[in-house]
Every structure is written in C-alpha cells, then in structure tokens.
Amino acid sequence: MSTAPSRPAPGGSRTRPWTPDELERRLRETAAERYHHRHPFNLRMHEGLLSRAELRCWILNRFHYQRNIPIKDAIILAKLDGRELRRSWIRRIHDHDGRDGDGGAPGDAGGIERWLRLGEAAGLDRVLLLSGEGVLPAVRFAVDGYLNFCRLGSPLEAVASSLTELFAPDLMVTRIGAWERHYPWIEPEGLRYFQVRVQQGRRDADEALALVHRWTETRADQEKVLAAFALKCDVLWTLLDAVEHASPERTGTADDR
Numbered sequence: 001m002s003t004a005p006s007r008p009a010p011g012g013s014r015t016r017p018w019t020p021d022e023l024e025r026r027l028r029e030t031a032a033e034r035y036h037h038r039h040p041f042n043l044r045m046h047e048g049l050l051s052r053a054e055l056r057c058w059i060l061n062r063f064h065y066q067r068n069i070p071i072k073d074a075i076i077l078a079k080l081d082g083r084e085l086r087r088s089w090i091r092r093i094h095d096h097d098g099r100d101g102d103g104g105a106p107g108d109a110g111g112i113e114r115w116l117r118l119g120e121a122a123g124l125d126r127v128l129l130l131s132g133e134g135v136l137p138a139v140r141f142a143v144d145g146y147l148n149f150c151r152l153g154s155p156l157e158a159v160a161s162s163l164t165e166l167f168a169p170d171l172m173v174t175r176i177g178a179w180e181r182h183y184p185w186i187e188p189e190g191l192r193y194f195q196v197r198v199q200q201g202r203r204d205a206d207e208a209l210a211l212v213h214r215w216t217e218t219r220a221d222q223e224k225v226l227a228a229f230a231l232k233c234d235v236l237w238t239l240l241d242a243v244e245h246a247s248p249e250r251t252g253t254a255d256d257r
C-alpha cells in the first residue's frame with residue numbers, strides 16, 4: 001500500500017477511483033496481513049496458552065486503550081460538520097462512558113465500567129486499573145499516536161481509522177469461546193464487555209464504512225483510507241507486541257494464583 005500521490009498513467013486509468021467493492025477488498029487484504037487477530041499473543045490466547053499473569057497484563061494494558069476510545073470519539077465528533085452526523089457519532093461516547101436512563105429508569109453503565117468488571121472478574125482491582133500504574137510505555141505511545149492521528153487528520157482519515165471494527169466482532173466471538181473453554185478461572189460476568197461489544201462493533205463498522213464510501217471521491221482519498229486503516233492495525237499490533245514482551249512483574253500483574 002502506498003500513500004504517495006498517484007502519478008497519472010497513460011489514459012489516467014491508474015488514478016481512476018476503485019469501486020466501493022474494490023476498496024473493501026483492499027481493506028480485507030490489509031486486515032488479513034496486519035489486523036491483530038493474527039498476532040502471536042492473540043493466537044496463544046485462543047489456544048489457551050496464556051498464564052493468568054499474561055492475561056491480566058493484557059486486560060490492564062487494554063484498559064488504557066479502552067479509556068481513551070471515548071476521547072478519540074470526542075475528537076472525531078468535533079470534526080464532524082452537521083447535526084445529523086454528530087447525533088449519530090455521539091452514541092459511541094455513550095456506549096463507552098455509559099448514560100443515565102430516561103425518567104429515573106436504569107441507565108447503561110457503559111463499556112469502560114464493563115471493562116473494569118472484566119478486570120475484577122480476572123482478579124484485578126479496579127483501583128489498580130484506574131491508577132494507570134503498570135501501563136507499558138509502548139502502549140502509551142501507541143494510544144497517544146492514535147489520538148494524535150485523529151486530532152491532526154481529516155475527518156475521512158479519522159473515521160477510516162475506526163474501520164478495524166469491521167473485523168473486531170468476529171475476533172470477539174472467538175475470544176468469548178476461547179475464554180469459556182480455556183480460562184474458567186475468569187468469572188463469566190467478565191465476558192459481558194465482549195458480548196455487548198459484538199453488536200455495537202458491527203453497527204459502528206457499518207456506519208463508518210458508509211461514511212467512508214460517501215466521502216471518498218478520488219483514488220488519493222481511497223489511499224488515505226487504506227493508510228489510516230493500516231495505522232490503526234499497527235496501533236493494535238503494537239499494543240500486543242508490548243504485552244507479549246513485558247515481564248509480568250513490570251506491570252504489577254505477576255500474582256499467578
């Protein structure tokens with residue numbers, strides 16, 4: 001994939017935009033190579049080969065990503081020109097931060113709270129997660145890089161970077177099955193985050209894909225979409241690289257009971 005400006009070819013065919021199907025095919029091709037479902041840490045997770053300390057280290061470091069998602073979405077929200085777009089995108093912040101119910105009805109605690117409960121189900125104190133202690137430097141840099149990309153990029157690039165969600169729900173379904181089979185020490189309530197997220201992720205991915213198709217006019221736009229998607233794949237991959245190479249002592253999750 002290239003982000004270099006495309007040179008006009010004889011007849012201009014090289015710069016003609018791909019069809020929407022072709023763009024999606026290229027996204028899938030990039031995902032097959034670079035999405036984190038292929039990362040060795042995820043493969044070991046699915047095979048049941050992770051120790052308790054390794055799984056806790058992943059949960060703790062992923063919390064740093066999770067708590068920054070609504071901030072990322074607030075950055076994107078501020079770039080959206082139009083009431084309808086903002087009305088729709090703001091839902092993502094509610095999904096993660098939660099919201100009160102109408103007229104005193106019970107509300108939704110939100111994804112961040114569900115992730116804290118996931119930590120507790122795996123034996124991690126929420127006070128530790130909320131403290132940010134033990135988050136690996138590379139995870140901080142990757143998440144900062146992602147926020148800055150959304151801050152500095154165009155609305156198209158920022159929205160396109162969320163297209164990794166096209167592939168997250170299937171991965172979560174695999175993860176739920178693997179955890180039930182291989183890690184029964186995690187209380188089932190902990191899986192709730194992923195169970196809820198599967199539907200939310202599908203809806204969010206459909207919405208982002210429709211916007212990307214609507215806003216993409218030229219081949220250069222499409223190449224920016226692919227580059228934004230690849231960058232986000234790299235953010236997720238880097239997070240797992242960091243966790244894979246961390247010593248559990250370093251992250252304060254070493255207790256392997």
Ligand SMILES: O=C(O)c1cc(C(=O)O)c2c(n1)C(=O)C(=O)c1cc(C(=O)O)[nH]c1-2
Pocket residue numbers: 069111161162163164165167168171172197236
């Ligand atoms: O567990 C995963 O594999 C995974 C992947 C992704 C993704 O691919 O972007 C997200 C999530 N989880 C997730 O939980 C989540 O809330 C989320 C939000 C976004 C986004 O781009 O806005 N991606 C993801």
